[in-house]
Amino acid sequence: MNERRKSLELLNSDRKFALFxxxxxxxxxxxxxxxxxxxAEFEFLPGALEAMSIFSKLFYPIIVVTNQQGIGKGKMTEEQLNEIHSFMKEEIRKAGGEIHAIYHCPDLKVSHSTCRxxxxxxxxxxxxxxxxxxxxxxxxxGDMISDMVFGHNLGMITVLIADEQLARKHPMLIDYRFNSLYDFAMIISKFDVQEPPKK
Incomplete structure (x- = not known):
């Protein structure tokens, strides 16, 4: 989508590529x-479990980074979020995938927190x-422009999960766009990526 588009070719040889x-x-x-x-409110998107299984064969570490200002608003507690993430990780594990770490920011958007x-x-x-x-x-x-800014500013390859309309508004922040995590997994699985390091 921009001048860094060929950077996916790095996956052919780098066995320590990380996935956020x-x-x-x-x-x-x-x-x-x-x-x-x-x-009970956590619904996996179609193909997401299959995608996570594919990623676990290609990347290490696999890290979830999520803004969760619902905690800051008092809509849920840290304990409730931990229960949600335990459920998510277990379902992904059952499907043959793995998440190596989850980081969340409970702070409100208006706080301008450095973790958000x-x-x-x-x-x-x-x-x-x-x-x-x-x-x-x-x-x-990610599916938001804030995700793309997050990755772009750190020098990561950025992948937007959204429609073309959103992607066209911010072309310099987005390296690739797919309609779903599963679509991305299908493309990335074609690369000859080495096995991730053993624990």
């Missing part, structure tokens, strides 16, 4: 005007926990 994923609107269905507050995307706080926490992490050998997949 947004959650709502990418892995699970976004609740418009509301928040997922319990596991598009600011880099969650990525910096990930680099602390995974010292070998190289942002230039990482991909950021």
């Amino acid at each position: 994923l947004d959650r709502d609107g990418v892995i699970n269905r976004r609740i418009v005007g509301g928040y997922v507050t319990r596991p 995307k598009p600011r880099p706080g969650m990525a910096l926490r990930a680099r602390h926990d995974f010292p070998a992490l190289n942002f230039k050998h990482s991909m950021m997949v």
